[in-house]
Amino acid sequence: MMNKTIQEALNWASSFLAERELEQPVAEWLLRHYLQMSRTQLLMSLREPLAEDIFLRLNEDLNRHASGIPVQHIIGYEEFFGRRFEVNEHVLIPRPETEELVVQVLERKKAIFHTRPIKLVDVGTGSGAISITLALEDPTIDVRAIDISSDALTVANRNGNKLGANVTFTHGDLLQPLIKVKQKVDVVVSNPPYIPLTDAKTLMTHVRDHEPHLALFGGEDGLDLYRRFMEELPKVLNETGIVAFEVGVGQAEVVRKMLADVFPNAITEIKVDINGKERMVSAFGNMTVRAI
The missing domain is CATH 3.40.50.150 (Vaccinia Virus protein VP39)
Structure with missing residues (x-):
């Protein structure tokens, strides 16, 4: 199977979320987390291929999110005032x-x-x-x-x-x-x-x-x-x-x-x-x- 590009994976993930009336930026947050990229870096890399294991992980985490798990709990943090704060089930997500x-x-x-x-x-x-x-x-x-x-x-x-x-x-x-x-x-x-x-x-x-x-x-x-x-x-x-x-x-x-x-x-x-x-x-x- 030919690997998807980052853009194709992002489009697929966004459609997955839209169909379930979930926030579409979640797809971008997950990909940025996996690839350890800033938003600018991700946008500059849209035509690059996405490794199959990353796409499978994206599919798995989107299903977890669709089941009700906050994306912040999946990636383990939330940004606040330009800083990364660890979050889990014990604290309110900022x-x-x-x-x-x-x-x-x-x-x-x-x-x-x-x-x-x-x-x-x-x-x-x-x-x-x-x-x-x-x-x-x-x-x-x-x-x-x-x-x-x-x-x-x-x-x-x-x-x-x-x-x-x-x-x-x-x-x-x-x-x-x-x-x-x-x-x-x-x-x-x-x-x-x-x-x-x-x-x-x-x-x-x-x-x-x-x-x-x-x-x-x-x-x-x-x-x-x-x-x-x-x-x-x-x-x-x-x-x-x-x-x-x-x-x-x-x-x-x-x-x-x-x-x-x-x-x-x-x-x-x-x-x-x-x-x-x-x-x-x-x-x-x-x-x-x-x-x-």
Whole structure:
């Protein structure tokens, strides 16, 4: 049998995915992974023959993906902020929209604290994508990351070591590790579980059956973790600070009101992501709490 060219294999794989209403870029991601090529290198090599064993591997992995396994679990990583993060069934796969949360935190930190060293905590760190990226992008930030999952922290630690990030990883529930030792921070950032349990049946099988439910679901209405944050944030935030959350679709105004109620002197803000959806909510400035 004559070997297919890379272009022919890519066309075949794209048709395979389209017929099953799956994302067609998966074919390119798999081929780039096998061949260890950048996108530019792959496009420049389209007329070259593809080894038969690589094509058979492509066929096998596409069928695995069609059965519900995320492509990131097949190749073992996801790109975030231009860096490669290991992912598996114990951590949420980082989404491109979360990169915008990181950018917002970096910009807000620069505007409020300028070059002054600060303490920041990333709650529910998962793979460590947010905490590690912040530590690498701004080494003046003293970064701590917390997760309730020991398995997730193992992955985050490996990512931190591979990428050379100075992050302190801590096992614990929300902000409890800081509250217990009465440690204060300047910034709290989190992409907590926010999917309502009532939406579970509507999720794609790649998400519902292969990503950790602990990192996906936030109670019946998806807001359980934000409610807990409102109780714990005043115990850890310094007087001048930043809180930055990622939220689910339709939750932004509710979470903003929660923050405004707890921190009446702070500026609260909702920002849209690249898709025009309200996905980032923050409070910043004077974080003194409402008198009871």
